[in-house]
Amino acid sequence: MKELDLLKKDWQKIDNSFAQVSENDIYKMIHKRSSSIVKWIFIISILEFIVLNSLSYLMPTEKTSESPIVEILISFLDYLSYGVALFFMYLFYRNYRSITVTSNTKKLMECILNTRKTVRYYIIFNLMLVFVVSVIVFFNEFQNEAANSPGGKMVLICVLMLFFIAFLIGAVWLFYQLIYGILLKKLNRNYIELRKIDL
Numbered sequence: 524m525k526e527l528d529l530l531k532k533d534w535q536k537i538d539n540s541f542a543q544v545s546e547n548d549i550y551k552m553i554h555k556r557s558s559s560i561v562k563w564i565f566i567i568s569i570l571e572f573i574v575l576n577s578l579s580y581l582m583p584t585e586k587t588s589e590s591p592i593v594e595i596l597i598s599f600l601d602y603l604s605y606g607v608a609l610f611f612m613y614l615f616y617r618n619y620r621s622i623t624v625t626s627n628t629k630k631l632m633e634c635i636l637n638t639r640k641t642v643r644y645y646i647i648f649n650l651m652l653v654f655v656v657s658v659i660v661f662f663n664e665f666q667n668e669a670a671n672s673p674g675g676k677m678v679l680i681c682v683l684m685l686f687f688i689a690f691l692i693g694a695v696w697l698f699y700q701l702i703y704g705i706l707l708k709k710l711n712r713n714y715i716e717l718r719k720i721d722l
Contacts, residue, residue, distance in 0.1 A: 550628060556713055561615070567706075596659055600656055622634040631717060
């Protein structure tokens, strides 16, 4: 009986060691995948910044409005978007650096959550920026048309402009869902797998 008990204990030790190795391997794999995803988020944010700003420089430089207030607002929002985009790129880089040096499950889970929050804030900021710029341009166009158009035509212009704003925000949201949403889903799957290991 004693020999049988000893044999059972040995088997339990072997099983535990296999489980430990397996969990360690899973952690390494998830860590590598997560690090790669966060690196791609950082790279895509840089490419997005370069491409969008290159396109804006290729556009003809016409005045948006005859109103100096509208021009100042557009310029301010333009510079604000540059600053905020650079700030978020720094945050993405910091997330990437922190995720590459982390060495335990809990820390990796925190890094994944921080990255997901940062990307969500980045998307929300860009959607808000598109909305504000669209509203400013809409009111500017509305004022220009109001002096020369009858009431019925103005209602049609308002409806068309509102549809355009909704379409533009929807297109930007879809763009970010296609680019960042897929990466966030992969990060979320990694987080779920890590939770299972951590339990």
